[in-house]
Amino acid sequence: MSNTRTFVLLVVAAAIIAGLVFLFSDFGGKHTGTAAPSHTSATLSTVTTTTVTSPAVVDVPSNPATDAAEDTVRQALSVAFTWYPATDRSPTDAYARARKWFTEPLAALLLVDVDTGRGPGTQWSQWASDNAKIVADVNVGCSGCPPDTDILIHRVASIHQTAIADDETTTVTPDTTVWITLTKHGGEWLIDNIRY
Amino acid sequence: MAKIPTRQPISGIRTRITLSLLTAATTLAVTACGGFAAHPVIKKSRCGTSSTSDRGPATLAGTTELKASGPITQPTKAGTTTQTSGFGPRWGTEHKGVDFAGPVGTPIYAALDGIAVKAGPSGEGPGVGFENWIVIDSLVDDKPVSTVYGHMFTDGVLITPGQQVKPGDHIANIGNAGGSTGPHLHFEYWEGGRLQGGFAIDPMTKLGGASSPAGEDGAGSPNIALAAASSSIDCAGFGVAGGGDLKPGSVPAEFEPWFRKAGSLCPQISSALLAADTKAESGFHAVTSPKGAKGYTQFMDPTWAAYGKDDDGNGTISQGDVGDAVMAQGRYFCEIARQVDGWIADGSVTGDARSLYIAGYNAGEYAIKNAGGMPSGGDYTSETQPYVQKVLSFIPEFEQPGGRGELVVSPSSASGTQVIEAARQYLGTPYVWGGGGIGGPTGGGFDCSGLTTYATYTGSGNTVTLPRTSEQQWTVGVEIPINQAQPGDLVFGSWSASGPGHVGIAIGNGQMIHAPTTGDVVKQAPLQNDMKARRVI
Numbered sequence: 001m002s003n004t005r006t007f008v009l010l011v012v013a014a015a016i017i018a019g020l021v022f023l024f025s026d027f028g029g030k031h032t033g034t035a036a037p038s039h040t041s042a043t044l045s046t047v048t049t050t051t052v053t054s055p056a057v058v059d060v061p062s063n064p065a066t067d068a069a070e071d072t073v074r075q076a077l078s079v080a081f082t083w084y085p086a087t088d089r090s091p092t093d094a095y096a097r098a099r100k101w102f103t104e105p106l107a108a109l110l111l112v113d114v115d116t117g118r119g120p121g122t123q124w125s126q127w128a129s130d131n132a133k134i135v136a137d138v139n140v141g142c143s144g145c146p147p148d149t150d151i152l153i154h155r156v157a158s159i160h161q162t163a164i165a166d167d168e169t170t171t172v173t174p175d176t177t178v179w180i181t182l183t184k185h186g187g188e189w190l191i192d193n194i195r196y
Numbered sequence: 197m198a199k200i201p202t203r204q205p206i207s208g209i210r211t212r213i214t215l216s217l218l219t220a221a222t223t224l225a226v227t228a229c230g231g232f233a234a235h236p237v238i239k240k241s242r243c244g245t246s247s248t249s250d251r252g253p254a255t256l257a258g259t260t261e262l263k264a265s266g267p268i269t270q271p272t273k274a275g276t277t278t279q280t281s282g283f284g285p286r287w288g289t290e291h292k293g294v295d296f297a298g299p300v301g302t303p304i305y306a307a308l309d310g311i312a313v314k315a316g317p318s319g320e321g322p323g324v325g326f327e328n329w330i331v332i333d334s335l336v337d338d339k340p341v342s343t344v345y346g347h348m349f350t351d352g353v354l355i356t357p358g359q360q361v362k363p364g365d366h367i368a369n370i371g372n373a374g375g376s377t378g379p380h381l382h383f384e385y386w387e388g389g390r391l392q393g394g395f396a397i398d399p400m401t402k403l404g405g406a407s408s409p410a411g412e413d414g415a416g417s418p419n420i421a422l423a424a425a426s427s428s429i430d431c432a433g434f435g436v437a438g439g440g441d442l443k444p445g446s447v448p449a450e451f452e453p454w455f456r457k458a459g460s461l462c463p464q465i466s467s468a469l470l471a472a473d474t475k476a477e478s479g480f481h482a483v484t485s486p487k488g489a490k491g492y493t494q495f496m497d498p499t500w501a502a503y504g505k506d507d508d509g510n511g512t513i514s515q516g517d518v519g520d521a522v523m524a525q526g527r528y529f530c531e532i533a534r535q536v537d538g539w540i541a542d543g544s545v546t547g548d549a550r551s552l553y554i555a556g557y558n559a560g561e562y563a564i565k566n567a568g569g570m571p572s573g574g575d576y577t578s579e580t581q582p583y584v585q586k587v588l589s590f591i592p593e594f595e596q597p598g599g600r601g602e603l604v605v606s607p608s609s610a611s612g613t614q615v616i617e618a619a620r621q622y623l624g625t626p627y628v629w630g631g632g633g634i635g636g637p638t639g640g641g642f643d644c645s646g647l648t649t650y651a652t653y654t655g656s657g658n659t660v661t662l663p664r665t666s667e668q669q670w671t672v673g674v675e676i677p678i679n680q681a682q683p684g685d686l687v688f689g690s691w692s693a694s695g696p697g698h699v700g701i702a703i704g705n706g707q708m709i710h711a712p713t714t715g716d717v718v719k720q721a722p723l724q725n726d727m728k729a730r731r732v733i
Contacts, residue, residue: 090578116576117560139667141668141694144713146629
C-alpha cells in the first residue's frame, strides 16, 4: 500500500471515527451535557457547530524545564481534584494528598484547619451518599502567562471532572480554571501558589 | 425533601423538560390570567421577547403599576445643547441613540413619565461604554418604552433605581464619562424595553416637535396633563428596578418573580447573581446539608433568624418557601454588599467587589473582613474560592443580554465586526493574567484569552462560549490561512509544545486587538510573525 493511500485511508478513518464520536456524544447522551465535545468546540447556547478537524500541529521543540514544571502541575492537580466524598471531609483532604508537589508555604496555607461552617455543599453530600468518585482531567497551558525564568514559571490549568458512581459517569460542571505559580527547589519544580 | 441531582445530563434533560412544561403551563396561565387583571395587560409580544419569556405569578414583581406617560419632552432645554451625532451607522457599528453636546453640568431632564430601573454605574467599568447610565421604563400608548441617558459622571446621576419620574424632572447632569469623546448626553429610545430585548429607534422620530422641559416654551402644555389611567404590564421585569436583568425563562417559573423582586433590593445584587447563586447552592431544590444549611438558598439557622421573613404571605417563615428563601437571600447579599463596599471604601479590604459578595455568602462576611479580601487557606481555598468561580460562571446563563450598558448584539447580527466592536470597548483596560471572561473584565482587566472569550461571546450575540485558555481556544472552529484571516477571526502565536501561548482578534490589514502582557493594556497592534488564524463564529 502506498504512503498516499495509507494517508487517505487514515484520514477517512479519522473522519468516520470523529463523526461517530460526535453522533454518540450528541445522542448517546450519558456522559456529557452538551452536543459538542468539550475540548473540540465552543459551547454554544443556541447553535452547535462542531469541527472534526484536528488542531494543527506546530513543530516547537519541547523545553525540559517547562515540561517538568507542567508535569508537576498535571500530577498535583490530578490528585488535588480527584475526590472521594464518601470518605473525604472536603476537597481540602485531596489537597493534602497532593502535598508533595507544594512548597512548604503553600502547604501550610492550604492545609490549615479552617472551614466555612457550611460544609462543602449539597452536591458533595449527594456524591457522598452515592459513594461517587470524582476524577480529574487536567489540561495545562500558558495563555498569556508571564515569561518563564530559571526559578519561576506561571501556568494555567483547566480541570475537567467526572463523577463516577456505580456504572454511571457524569460530567461535573463547570470546569474549574486555576492559575498556578511554580518555583524551583533543589532542582524540582513545586507549586507555590494556586489562584482561582 | 427533594434530592440534589448528581447526574447532570439526566437532570439537565429533566430540567429542560420541566421548564418546557412550566413554560407551556405558565403561558396558558398568563393568557388565562389576562382576564383577571384589573388593568390592561400588555401582550408579551410588545416586549420583543420570545415565546419563552414567561414568568411566575403575574401578581408579583413581574407586574408593575406604571402610569401611562404623557407626551415626550426634550431631554435638555432649548439652547443648552447641540445635536452632534445622529442615530444610525457610525464608525463601523450602530449608534443606537442621539448625542446632545453641552458643557459638563448641563441639566438633563426625564423625557417621559416612568420608573428609573437603572440609575448609576452601567457595569462596564471606568472609561468604558456609558460608565454611568439611567434607564427609565415608561408606558407609551400602552406599549413598553425605555429611554436611556448615558455618559454622566457619578455625581451627575441625580435619581435612584426605583424612583418615579415625570417629564421635565431634572434627573442628571451632562458628563464625559465612559467611552465619551467630549461632554454630551447620549439619549436612546427603545420600543419594547431596553432590558427586555426591545429595539432602539431614532429618538428624533419622537422628539421632533416635542416641547422643552419645564420652564421653557411649552411648559404647561400637554405634558403636564398626564393621562390618569394606570396600567399593569407583565413584561419580564419591565418597570421594576433590577427586575429586567433576569433572562426570561432561565429559571424555574416559580422562582422568576422572586428573583426579579429580590434583584431590586439594592443596585449591587442583580437577579441574575441571585439565580446563579441558587443554582450553585441547591440546584433550585429545597435541601438540607449535613451541616444544617437549609432550603433553596441554603441558610444556616442563625442567619435565617436574621434575614428570613414571610415574604410570600403564606403564614410561615420557611427556607423551603421559594419566596421566603429568595428574598432572604437578596437581603443577606445586600447586607454583605453594603459591608464589603464600606470596607473597600475605607481601604481595609481589596478585590473585585462582586467576587467578595459571593465569597461572603459562602464563608460569612467577616471572613472577608478578616482576610482583607478574598479569604484563603483550608476550606476557604478548596471551597469558597471555587464557589465564587462557579457562581460567576453561572451568571451569564441567567443574565438578560444588555442588562448592563454594554454592547448589545442580537444573534442574528452576530459577526466578526461585532466581535471587534466588543473588544474595542475595552481598549486601554489593563492586562491581568487570569482576568476576564464572558461577562467582561475580572480582577481589574483581561488576559489574552479572557479578552477573546468576552469579545467572541458578546459579538456572537451570547451564543459562542470559548474555553478559557489560548491553548484550548486553538482547538475550536476551523483554521484559516493567516493571509485570509478576516476581522473577528482569532489569531494565535507564541507557540510552545502545548500550543499557542497567546491569542488576539484579527481586525484586518495585518492588525489585531489583544491583551499583550503584564504591565500593558488592551490595544491594537500588528500581527506577530508566528501567528495562525482560526474562525470560531
